[in-house]
Amino acid sequence: MxxxxxxxDLSKSALQANQAALDVTGSNVANQNVVGYTRETLNWSSDxxxxxxxxxxxxxxxSSPVSQRDRVLEQxxxxxxxxxxxxxALQSALNQLQGVFGLSATSASGTxxxxxxxxxxxxxxxxxxAASPASSTVRQTVxxxxxxxxxxxQSASGQIASVNxxxxxxxxxxxxxxxxxxxxxxxxxxxIARVSPDADAGTxxxxxxxxxxxxxxxxxxxxxxTENNGLTLSTSxxxxxxxxxxxxxxxxxxxxxxTQITDGVSTVDISGQITGGQLGGILAAQxxxxxxxxxxxxxxxxxxxxxxxxxxxAGLDGNGAAGGALFALNATSxxxxxxxxxxxxxxxxxxxxxxxxxxxxxxxxxxxAALGTASLLGGESASSYLTxxxxxxxxxxxxxxxxxxxxQATLAQLTTQRDSLSGVSLDDEAADLTKYQxxxxxxxxxxxxxxxxxxxxxxxxxxxxx
Numbered sequence: 378m379x380x381x382x383x384x385x386d387l388s389k390s391a392l393q394a395n396q397a398a399l400d401v402t403g404s405n406v407a408n409q410n411v412v413g414y415t416r417e418t419l420n421w422s423s424d425x426x427x428x429x430x431x432x433x434x435x436x437x438x439x440s441s442p443v444s445q446r447d448r449v450l451e452q453x454x455x456x457x458x459x460x461x462x463x464x465x466a467l468q469s470a471l472n473q474l475q476g477v478f479g480l481s482a483t484s485a486s487g488t489x490x491x492x493x494x495x496x497x498x499x500x501x502x503x504x505x506x507a508a509s510p511a512s513s514t515v516r517q518t519v520x521x522x523x524x525x526x527x528x529x530x531q532s533a534s535g536q537i538a539s540v541n542x543x544x545x546x547x548x549x550x551x552x553x554x555x556x557x558x559x560x561x562x563x564x565x566x567x568x569i570a571r572v573s574p575d576a577d578a579g580t581x582x583x584x585x586x587x588x589x590x591x592x593x594x595x596x597x598x599x600x601x602x603t604e605n606n607g608l609t610l611s612t613s614x615x616x617x618x619x620x621x622x623x624x625x626x627x628x629x630x631x632x633x634x635x636t637q638i639t640d641g642v643s644t645v646d647i648s649g650q651i652t653g654g655q656l657g658g659i660l661a662a663q664x665x666x667x668x669x670x671x672x673x674x675x676x677x678x679x680x681x682x683x684x685x686x687x688x689x690x691a692g693l694d695g696n697g698a699a700g701g702a703l704f705a706l707n708a709t710s711x712x713x714x715x716x717x718x719x720x721x722x723x724x725x726x727x728x729x730x731x732x733x734x735x736x737x738x739x740x741x742x743x744x745x746a747a748l749g750t751a752s753l754l755g756g757e758s759a760s761s762y763l764t765x766x767x768x769x770x771x772x773x774x775x776x777x778x779x780x781x782x783x784x785q786a787t788l789a790q791l792t793t794q795r796d797s798l799s800g801v802s803l804d805d806e807a808a809d810l811t812k813y814q815x816x817x818x819x820x821x822x823x824x825x826x827x828x829x830x831x832x833x834x835x836x837x838x839x840x841x842x843x
Contacts, residue, residue: 381831381834384823385828387823388821388827390437391437391817391819392817392824394421394439395813395817395820397419398439398813399810399814401419402810404417404442405801405806406806406810412587413587413590415444416445416800417442417445417579418442419439419440419442421437422438422439422440443577444583445798446577446582446798447795447799450791450794450798451799454590454791455589455590455593456598457784458590458593458788459593459594459597460784460788461784461787462594462595462657463597463653464780464781464785465658465784466654466655466658467781468777468778468780469658470540471770471773472774478533478770490763491529491533492530492533492763493760493763496759497749497760499522499523499526500748501522502521503749504746506518506727506729506746507743507745508739510739510742511695511737516724516725516729519724519727520719523719526717527704527718527719530674530713530715531716531717534674537667537670538715541634541663541667542631544636544659544663545636545663548656548659548660549630549636551596552629552638555592555596555618555627556624556627558592559626561588562585562588562589562592562624563621563622563623563624566608566621567622568581569582569585570605570606570607570622573606574604574606576606582606589608589610592654595655596612596654596655596656597612598610598611598654603621612650613650614647614650616640616641616642616650617641617642625641627639627640635663635664636648636660638656648664666773670766671714674766676713677754677762678710678717679706679707679710679717680710681704681748681759682703682704682706682713682717683706684748684753686702686703688741688744688748689703689741689745690702691728692728692732692742692745693730693732693741694726694727694728694729694730695725695729696725697730697735697736699728700726700728703719703720703727704718705717705719
């Protein structure tokens with residue numbers, strides 16, 4: 378009877394173990410589409426006793442469900458997410474800047490933009506003026522061309538400012554999302570420390586990792602595992618975001634047309650130190666690409682306006698008086714593109730004649746027309762300089778697109794590696810379900826057989842029930 382009782386215990390432990398395995402398999406299937414869920418398994422072990430120096434198996438037992446996670450691989454996925462998100466945000470910003478000039482990845486010629494056409498139109502009008510210096514109609518054409526050029530500069534500058542403003546608003550919204558996630562992670566740290574300080578926390582840890590993965594899309598992170606299964610997060614520059622059960626909110630604001638981010642501990646401006654994630658890409662565009670493009674346009678507007686003003690002042694207008702400035706400009710090139718404007722509506726103020734010529738003279742008109750091919754900036758003409766600026770922008774867009782594609786491919790590869798370990802495969806779960814069901818049925822059959830034998834032994838071999 379002792380041996381039969383052992384068989385009962387053996388079948389009982391098998392039934393319990395397989396039922397636990399079936400429960401875990403069912404949980405995996407049910408949570409397959411839950412974001413951040415990590416596949417769970419059971420560790421099986423034999424229960425043995427020592428009899429006469431020999432180990433005798435008396436059943437099987439299982440551990441609590443164990444999440445199939447690789448912390449190193451998870452961290453690599455999160456780090457690559459940060460790089461990929463920054464690349465995507467930078468590419469998007471550059472595409473918006475390229476769109477200001479009507480360019481695209483398939484049409485990046487700087488000679489077909491409104492601004493380039495306006496520049497060519499101004500110098501072409503000066504050539505027409507040289508051919509008909511006394512014509513009031515031609516003189517009006519010059520003023521119209523000058524106004525068109527000023528409007529083109531103002532429009533481009535305004536659109537760039539609008540792109541910059543939109544990026545700032547996106548950055549501030551991103552900071553709010555970051556603060557919400559860091560608060561969630563701090564709360565999960567507290568729950569994990571209370572429930573499972575020394576082991577995998579299962580669903581709670583899945584939720585925390587999902588929050589960290591989402592946070593990685595927004596900002597570059599460094600993370601350190603601490604005691605009580607906690608997690609400390611900081612920006613790549615060292616500003617603390619989460620420490621144990623406490624989170625430190627960032628603050629985003631617009632200062633002088635730029636995004637300013639201050640940390641939640643010392644309120645120091647860390648905008649120039651943030652890298653990674655969507656926020657890193659936005660700040661990179663605002664700190665590098667936009668100022669460079671804006672400065673180039675300002676210099677071009679200032680160079681064209683100054684050279685035209687200087688040359689017009691060197692001639693005689695339609696009234697025989699010394700010419701004056703045609704463009705209103707700032708004292709320096711700063712802000713020139715946004716503020717350039719035509720100073721007069723009087724066609725006679727165009728100085729076509731040279732000194733000593735009558736109102737029909739065209740010496741100065743020829744000199745104004747010659748400015749179209751003159752070296753204005755770095756040895757380049759106005760049109761050539763603009764083509765170079767837009768070419769640089771196009772190259773930046775192409776580089777960002779190539780980088781974004783490469784980073785996305787790397788992220789996809791790492792995600793696949795992680796999911797092969799941590800993700801739920803319905804095929805695998807179906808195979809496990811069949812295996813555990815059959816094992817459960819076998820244990821149940823053993824229990825029935827032992828029960829029959831015990832019943833027969835109690836009844837001394839008769840079929841009559843006790």
